[in-house]
């Protein structure tokens with residue numbers, strides 16, 4: 001069996017709007033290993049949420065939403081599944097945690113009932129057993145007096161507790177992948193740290209893989225094993241935490257790292273100048289060209305591919321990589337003709 005539970009190949013999600021085609025996700029490739037925590041990081045609007053919504057088939061049903069490529073989950077392409085088949089997968093095999101817990105919680109029902117619904121629907125568990133499971137899950141995510149709390153309504157929970165409740169719901173059917181889209185962004189820092197701790201502990205205990213979508217490099221550093229950096233609908237660099245934080249290659253990744261405070265570093269923060277390109281009117285060539293301090297002629301003409309840099313697992317989409325090593329001793333990119341790289 002493959003070590004990967006999910007393989008996303010050339011995923012494209014384009015929205016056809018009155019003013020033109022928005023290429024929100026435009027040829028994204030990545031893999032998620034069993035039990036790993038993969039971070040997807042990038043500025044607002046770079047396509048992180050649309051990537052996760054496309055995987056879960058939450059976009060793609062309207063005629064204006066065009067999703068193509070492959071989302072292989074245990075080898076099967078989710079993009080080819082019927083809506084009925086997807087309903088069975090969502091919440092059971094793959095579950096989602098959103099930024100706002102009230103996206104998932106209904107204010108009209110107590111929290112226990114909402115969690116219990118998951119095993120009731122997906123595993124056909126009898127009501128009593130499902131309720132027991134809900135209380136167990138609340139205990140697992142660190143809700144005190146879980147038996148009593150299960151009877152309470154979302155408004156009786158604090159923000160941090162609600163997010164724990166949603167995580168309990170996402171775990172109720174033992175998924176092997178949780179997609180968490182900015183799950184801690186709305187929480188204050190101490191609660192955020194607790195929720196990150198909780199997610200890491202749950203992964204360690206249950207072996208659930210987590211795709212952590214965030215714009216916050218601090219969250220990535222704290223939680224993830226590997227990270228994919230997204231820019232304007234594409235992944236521009238991917239690697240282990242050490243690859244990305246200690247040996248970043250892409251000027252965008254370097255810019256991101258320079259624009260956030262990091263422990264032990266006292267230089268002035270340097271924000272990345274400029275704005276990401278308009279997704280309706282993308283430039284030819286590299287999408288970071290307008291903001292890149294190292295831009296070359298080639299960058300204006302051709303889009304660089306995501307290819308191995310120092311190791312097979314550390315990939316970068318940047319022409320500088322080739323320029324930086326003129327003897328061409330750089331694995332797969334070496335001897336590549338420009339037209340092949342398009």
Ligand SMILES: Nc1ncnc2c1ncn2[C@@H]1O[C@H](COP(=O)(O)OP(=O)(O)OP(=O)(O)O)[C@@H](O)[C@H]1O
Pocket residue numbers: 015017022024042043044045046047048049050051215279
């Ligand atoms: N239904 C839609 N129709 C047209 N454009 C859309 C639609 N949904 C998203 N977009 C556009 O797609 C781009 C990517 O959006 P997405 O929500 O994935 O960004 P993000 O990386 O999650 O940002 P954030 O960090 O702010 O959550 C944005 O420019 C957004 O405006």
Ligand SMILES: [Mg+2]
Pocket residue numbers: 048049050181
């Ligand atoms: Mg988002």
